[in-house]
Amino acid sequence: TQLLEQSPQFLSIQEGENLTVYCNSSSVFSSLQWYRQEPGEGPVLLVTVVTGGEVKKLKRLTFQFGDARKDSSLHITAAQPGDTGLYLCAGAASNTGKLIFGQGTTLQVKP
Amino acid sequence: NAGVMQNPRHLVRRRGQEARLRCSPMKGHSHVYWYRQLPEEGLKFMVYLQKENIIDESGMPKERFSAEFPKEGPSILRIQQVVRGDSAAYFCASSPRGGFPQETQYFGPGTRLLVL
Numbered sequence: 001t002q003l004l005e006q007s008p009q010f011l012s013i014q015e016g017e018n019l020t021v022y023c024n025s026s027s028v029f030s031s032l033q034w035y036r037q038e039p040g041e042g043p044v045l046l047v048t049v050v051t052g053g054e055v056k057k058l059k060r061l062t063f064q065f066g067d068a069r070k071d072s073s074l075h076i077t078a079a080q081p082g083d084t085g086l087y088l089c090a091g092a093a094s095n096t097g098k099l100i101f102g103q104g105t106t107l108q109v110k111p
Numbered sequence: 112n113a114g115v116m117q118n119p120r121h122l123v124r125r126r127g128q129e130a131r132l133r134c135s136p137m138k139g140h141s142h143v144y145w146y147r148q149l150p151e152e153g154l155k156f157m158v159y160l161q162k163e164n165i166i167d168e169s170g171m172p173k174e175r176f177s178a179e180f181p182k183e184g185p186s187i188l189r190i191q192q193v194v195r196g197d198s199a200a201y202f203c204a205s206s207p208r209g210g211f212p213q214e215t216q217y218f219g220p221g222t223r224l225l226v227l
Contacts (some may be wrong), residue, residue, distance in 0.1 A: 006153075033215075040220075042115075042218035042221050043202070043218045045215055048215060068205050088154070096159050096166060098156045099216060101146075101154040105151045
């Protein structure tokens with residue numbers, strides 16, 4: 001059974017601080033996706049990483065896929081209150097494309 | 112181009128009743144995935160369907176739950192004889208092609224089911 005461990009589960013920081021969220025597994029994933037979910041809404045895709053070692057940047061967000069395609073990280077630079085939300089990592093199973101989700105990281109950025 | 116639509120957004124049922132959740136995929140998408148999000152937990156895969164076919168139902172509970180995606184109309188997730196433990200947010204996602212790990216899945220806003 002493929003599992004994704006996401007950490008930390010909760011993070012409360014001040015505006016302007018940096019943070020990193022981790023997503024780890026003992027399994028290899030064909031791709032890994034990061035989503036952000038607002039209360040009462042569905043997850044919205046931020047990025048998909050496919051190649052081992054791949055790094056993608058989205059403004060102040062940097063995503064990295066581990067060389068062995070078993071882990072990933074999300075780094076936010078100079079966090080802002082608008083970054084507050086639930087961040088989810090999800091690995092795609094190779095056979096059907098179904099997504100295996102981590103438990104999520106609830107981020108609160110205080111002004 | 113409308114996104115994935117789900118209705119109802121909120122559904123209240125008493126124990127023993129049936130719940131029907133509907134999902135209309137994005138235009139041109141013929142692959143639908145259903146996920147369940149229990150309180151304080153991440154999303155869990157339930158079932159993957161193409162038009163008129165169930166491709167992977169490995170995440171579906173063995174009893175009371177069923178899903179379909181007919182040739183015409185929305186995909187339906189049906190829960191019979193609901194129990195309190197079924198209270199959760201149910202999300203569907205669609206993609207233009209299924210079975211490809213790099214394929215983006217677009218999520219709907221979810222249906223929040225509350226069983227009294």
